[in-house]
Amino acid sequence: MQRIFSGIQPTGIPQLGNYLGAIRNWVALQRDHECIFCLVDMHAITVWQDPAALRQQTLAQTAVLLASGIDPQAHILFNQSAVSAHARLGWIFNCVSRLGWLNRMTQFKDKAGKDRENHSAGLYVYPNLMAADILAYKATRVPVGDDQRQHLELANDIAQKFNHDYGVDFFPAIEALIPPGAARVMSLRDGTKKMSKSDPSAQSRIEMTDDADTIALKIRRAKTDPEPLPTDPAELTARPEARNLVEIYAVLANMTAADVLARHGGEGFGPFKSALADVLIATVGPIASETRRLLDDPEHLQTVLRGGAARAQAIAEPVVSEVERLVGFLK
Ligand code: AQP
Numbered sequence: 414m415q416r417i418f419s420g421i422q423p424t425g426i427p428q429l430g431n432y433l434g435a436i437r438n439w440v441a442l443q444r445d446h447e448c449i450f451c452l453v454d455m456h457a458i459t460v461w462q463d464p465a466a467l468r469q470q471t472l473a474q475t476a477v478l479l480a481s482g483i484d485p486q487a488h489i490l491f492n493q494s495a496v497s498a499h500a501r502l503g504w505i506f507n508c509v510s511r512l513g514w515l516n517r518m519t520q521f522k523d524k525a526g527k528d529r530e531n532h533s534a535g536l537y538v539y540p541n542l543m544a545a546d547i548l549a550y551k552a553t554r555v556p557v558g559d560d561q562r563q564h565l566e567l568a569n570d571i572a573q574k575f576n577h578d579y580g581v582d583f584f585p586a587i588e589a590l591i592p593p594g595a596a597r598v599m600s601l602r603d604g605t606k607k608m609s610k611s612d613p614s615a616q617s618r619i620e621m622t623d624d625a626d627t628i629a630l631k632i633r634r635a636k637t638d639p640e641p642l643p644t645d646p647a648e649l650t651a652r653p654e655a656r657n658l659v660e661i662y663a664v665l666a667n668m669t670a671a672d673v674l675a676r677h678g679g680e681g682f683g684p685f686k687s688a689l690a691d692v693l694i695a696t697v698g699p700i701a702s703e704t705r706r707l708l709d710d711p712e713h714l715q716t717v718l719r720g721g722a723a724r725a726q727a728i729a730e731p732v733v734s735e736v737e738r739l740v741g742f743l744k
Pocket of ligand 1: 425558599
């Protein structure tokens with residue numbers, strides 16, 4: 414059985430994009446893979462996080478993952494900072510990776526924008542730590558969104574350079590598992606920006622803990638244009654907000670955008686938004702209520718994470734110890 418590693422940052426309450434782009438896929442992959450799921454709190458602090466909020470968000474993420482169907486007995490669920498192998502291997506990879514490689518990473522350019530000099534060094538070397546996250550477990554498959562493809566190529570470059578520099582065949586090749594047609598969910602306030610858990614406006618996203626009334630309100634207030642829905646899907650290209658709402662409906666109802674428009678094309682947004690709120694509530698509602706129940710017992714969530722960390726540590730420790738021996742650290 415192939416080993417999967419995948420991470421999510423505890424930078425906020427998971428939103429619909431995290432669920433449709435990642436978590437739902439993770440749940441399905443549990444059937445035929447050995448899965449290691451990680452709340453990457455060390456990646457989260459590459460941008461400022463309030464400490465109390467970070468702790469609470471880590472618990473909230475854990476609750477959402479469990480409520481969505483992640484099985485912490487059959488698989489491993491833990492938070493990154495609890496397993497020291499990530500930091501140790503991440504440092505070694507900082508020394509293997511090249512500045513020229515990191516300079517090409519588009520995510521850093523996107524996140525840092527023009528104010529590059531004021532961002533943390535951690536944000537810059539983020540892809541090296543991500544390579545360590547995966548390779549500490551010698552995981553061979555990594556389910557990610559298309560936005561992460563470049564980071565996985567870098568992880569493979571690091572693995573190959575390490576093998577070459579130390580004359581070993583130690584790290585395996587990593588394969589990106591990018592689900593075909595994976596949904597990229599866009600902001601409810603701006604159809605050209607991706608939905609994000611750290612967007613300052615909570616109105617821009619459906620959070621996986623939202624109750625039915627909140628979901629209905631956010632969808633009613635979602636930005637749209639004044640025209641009715643088109644009947645031809647090609648016309649959605651020039652209408653990003655309409656397109657986003659149609660695509661969200663399509664993914665949730667297991668339909669194509671053309672099917673949705675065959676049913677709702679020509680309608681005003683009022684009735685369509687009400688139908689969309691219904692399908693959203695049907696998917697998010699049960700996860701949100703189970704999440705709220707789990708959050709009433711934070712001790713249980715911490716026990717789950719500690720158990721996962723101990724099992725993760727048992728896999729990563731021999732790998733990273735061997736790397737340390739290979740690079741010449743005296744034991
Ligand atoms: N809008 C989205 N549509 C589809 N997939 C998405 N993902 C995130 N947003 C969308 C996928 O969720 C996984 C985990 O993401 P992450 O938390 O590690 O980082 P992110 O991509 O930066 O997610 P956010 O919500 O936008 O977080 P912040 O606001 O902290 O930057 C990834 O597989 C990602 O593709």
